[in-house]
Amino acid sequence: MKILVCLGNVPDTTTKIRFDGEMKNLATEGVQWVINPWDELALTRALEIKEGSGGKIEKVSVVNVGKADAEPTIRKALAIGADDAYRIDADPSDAYFIAAQIAEVVKNNNFEIIFAGKESSDFNGSAVGSMLAEFLDIPSVSAVSAFDFPDGKVVLKRDIDGGKETIGIDTPFVTIVQKGISINPRIPAMRGIMMARTKPINVSQPVAVDTLVEYETFELPEAKAECKMVDPENTDALVDLLHNEAKVI
Amino acid sequence: MSIIVFTENRGGKLKKSSFEAISYAMNIAENTSKPVVAVSVGELGDDELSALAKYGAAKIVSVNDPAWKSNDSQAYTKLMAEIAEKENADTFIFSHSNEGKAIAPRLAVKLKAGLITNITGVPANFSPLTIKRKTYNGSAFQLMKIKADKAVLTINPNSCDVVEKPVDVNIEKFSPSVAGDGATKVENVDVVTGKILLTEAPIVVSGGRGLKSGDNWGMIEQLGEVLGAGLACSRPVSDEGWRSHEEHVGQTGKIIAPDLYIAVGISGAIQHIGGVSGAKVLVAIDKDKEAPIFKYADYGIIGDAFEVVPRLIESLQKFKA
Numbered sequence: 001m002k003i004l005v006c007l008g009n010v011p012d013t014t015t016k017i018r019f020d021g022e023m024k025n026l027a028t029e030g031v032q033w034v035i036n037p038w039d040e041l042a043l044t045r046a047l048e049i050k051e052g053s054g055g056k057i058e059k060v061s062v063v064n065v066g067k068a069d070a071e072p073t074i075r076k077a078l079a080i081g082a083d084d085a086y087r088i089d090a091d092p093s094d095a096y097f098i099a100a101q102i103a104e105v106v107k108n109n110n111f112e113i114i115f116a117g118k119e120s121s122d123f124n125g126s127a128v129g130s131m132l133a134e135f136l137d138i139p140s141v142s143a144v145s146a147f148d149f150p151d152g153k154v155v156l157k158r159d160i161d162g163g164k165e166t167i168g169i170d171t172p173f174v175t176i177v178q179k180g181i182s183i184n185p186r187i188p189a190m191r192g193i194m195m196a197r198t199k200p201i202n203v204s205q206p207v208a209v210d211t212l213v214e215y216e217t218f219e220l221p222e223a224k225a226e227c228k229m230v231d232p233e234n235t236d237a238l239v240d241l242l243h244n245e246a247k248v249i
Numbered sequence: 250m251s252i253i254v255f256t257e258n259r260g261g262k263l264k265k266s267s268f269e270a271i272s273y274a275m276n277i278a279e280n281t282s283k284p285v286v287a288v289s290v291g292e293l294g295d296d297e298l299s300a301l302a303k304y305g306a307a308k309i310v311s312v313n314d315p316a317w318k319s320n321d322s323q324a325y326t327k328l329m330a331e332i333a334e335k336e337n338a339d340t341f342i343f344s345h346s347n348e349g350k351a352i353a354p355r356l357a358v359k360l361k362a363g364l365i366t367n368i369t370g371v372p373a374n375f376s377p378l379t380i381k382r383k384t385y386n387g388s389a390f391q392l393m394k395i396k397a398d399k400a401v402l403t404i405n406p407n408s409c410d411v412v413e414k415p416v417d418v419n420i421e422k423f424s425p426s427v428a429g430d431g432a433t434k435v436e437n438v439d440v441v442t443g444k445i446l447l448t449e450a451p452i453v454v455s456g457g458r459g460l461k462s463g464d465n466w467g468m469i470e471q472l473g474e475v476l477g478a479g480l481a482c483s484r485p486v487s488d489e490g491w492r493s494h495e496e497h498v499g500q501t502g503k504i505i506a507p508d509l510y511i512a513v514g515i516s517g518a519i520q521h522i523g524g525v526s527g528a529k530v531l532v533a534i535d536k537d538k539e540a541p542i543f544k545y546a547d548y549g550i551i552g553d554a555f556e557v558v559p560r561l562i563e564s565l566q567k568f569k570a
């Protein structure tokens with residue numbers, strides 16, 4: 001069996017978000033690009049599952065829809081331990097487009113377990129994983145916080161309102177992962193970094209897809225008014241402000 | 250053409266976010282003259298379902314069938330497509346919740362509809378539908394426009410108003426032709442019921458590493474209780490096991506938008522703010538006047554939480570009495 005992990009290439013989570021003059025694009029000067037945090041955790045878990053599977057999982061691949069400037073991020077995934085990578089050479093600006101491209105990679109290479117993250121930390125769409133599953137007409141399980149593979153059988157835990165569900169599922173399927181899937185992301189070791197240089201990145205051209213949405217301008221939130229300080233001895237004053245001014249209690 | 254709202258329920262009750270979704274649909278309905286149809290999957294009585302009509306859902310399609318319990322997103326997508334055809338719908342409204350996020354994107358692909366997720370406000374334009382959504386973890390917003398003939402939208406809980414618009418109720422019991430028991434087999438459910446759902450709570454009280462230990466949470470629980478609030482915490486607090494992971498808010502935890510968020514002993518790291526920037530009013534209690542949380546707060550108290558919180562509880566008890 002083969003696992004595919006979807007890999008978003010996103011600005012580091014501490015990036016100061018600014019846009020160009022027309023408010024159409026992120027101002028990318030000085031931005032550090034990283035593996036989308038959920039995808040890094042997904043990859044970590046996928047590798048653990050492969051290692052513990054007694055050979056049942058033959059390989060873990062990663063896929064990215066992106067231009068050549070995403071390759072350092074892909075190389076990092078290879079250094080962490082992915083066996084090989086697919087890159088669809090296109091601007092990753094739309095979830096529907098991205099999912100359609102990844103669906104081609106899955107179909108052409110017979111992946112049976114596909115990991116996607118809960119959301120990309122730039123676009124926050126929470127869309128690509130589920131869209132991918134629908135393109136492939138296979139099941140998807142969202143909000144997955146644990147993935148176990150006892151005796152070659154998949155057992156997932158999914159978060160529901162106020163609790164968790166344990167779920168059994170047959171392959172193929174898409175799992176959309178979140179907090180808990182693994183705790184700390186694996187860090188590339190020197191040996192991994194050396195090996196990553198020789199691992200293949202298969203680059204392909206995108207298939208044509210209809211445009212169903214259009215992206216207009218970005219906006220920054222309004223500047224917040226100065227914080228009103230309340231005397232720590234006078235909590236009555238805070239209650240009064242919350243009741244009479246903010247009207248939230 | 251009609252507008253379909255996918256409603257959600259928990260423990261036999263509709264979730265508040267479902268009423269928000271109906272109100273959102275009504276806003277579009279009034280500007281486009283399309284009727285609103287609510288879909289409910291689950292064991293809800295007619296009395297409970299009727300609550301949807303209070304907000305304007307003139308028709309309710311109810312699937313009340315034990316075969317539809319496993320919450321399989323692939324099966325739910327087929328169900329929604331079947332109802333869409335029956336109701337001649339072109340607009341679909343979901344909550345931006347775990348369930349909504351699992352189904353809405355699939356439905357958009359199935360129907361070749363434009364998808365806008367993470368919505369925080371009513372449409373800026375109705376033809377073509379143009380809507381503001383949250384992006385970059387709350388550090389920015391983005392306007393998106395639908396180009397397809399159909400639209401699927403997911404609305405952030407607690408970010409759009411609920412408006413009463415009572416209509417007569419018409420509940421239709423529906424037996425879908427597609428199978429509900431899909432590929433996902435639920436083997437075990439472990440739910441903590443009775444607690445206020447963090448994502449739905451209008452008031453949230455949250456504690457950070459400044460509280461030093463899980464043993465010190467008594468006063469946070471008490472503060473939560475006087476306010477009828479949900480409880481939250483910062484990531485290190487859940488990582489340390491002081492509190493359950495259920496309570497972790499932030500970029501890597503739950504994303505919430507209550508009317509009031511009270512942060513106690515939380516410094517205000519950008520990844521924490523990413524989960525709470527939707528709060529309408531933010532109160533910070535921290536002993537360090539330089540803590541970044543005060544840049545995001547509306548009201549602040551600089552002081553020792555162990556003195557301020559008990560005093561605040563007293564003030565609130567006085568106020569409630």
Ligand SMILES: Cc1cc2nc3c(=O)[nH]c(=O)nc-3n(C[C@H](O)[C@H](O)[C@H](O)COP(=O)(O)OP(=O)(O)OC[C@H]3O[C@@H](n4cnc5c(N)ncnc54)[C@H](O)[C@@H]3O)c2cc1C
Binds near residue numbers: 501552553
């Ligand atoms: C990729 C990534 C994702 C992350 N995701 C999240 C996330 O989702 N959520 C999250 O919360 N964090 C997240 N973090 C961690 C985040 O960067 C901070 O480390 C974390 O939010 C700090 O938690 P804190 O405010 O509780 O602790 P601290 O930063 O240690 O702050 C404690 C505060 O308590 C105050 N204090 C101390 N004693 C008292 C007292 N007696 N009375 C009053 N105040 C007192 C201090 O002045 C201080 O301001 C993430 C980090 C990374 C790298």
Ligand SMILES: Nc1ncnc2c1ncn2[C@@H]1O[C@H](COP(=O)(O)O)[C@@H](O)[C@H]1O
Binds near residue numbers: 066
């Ligand atoms: N350009 C991309 N290439 C590969 N996978 C992606 C890409 N963008 C998003 N994904 C995957 O889809 C998940 C959700 O992204 P989004 O729908 O943008 O929130 C991410 O965590 C990734 O796993």
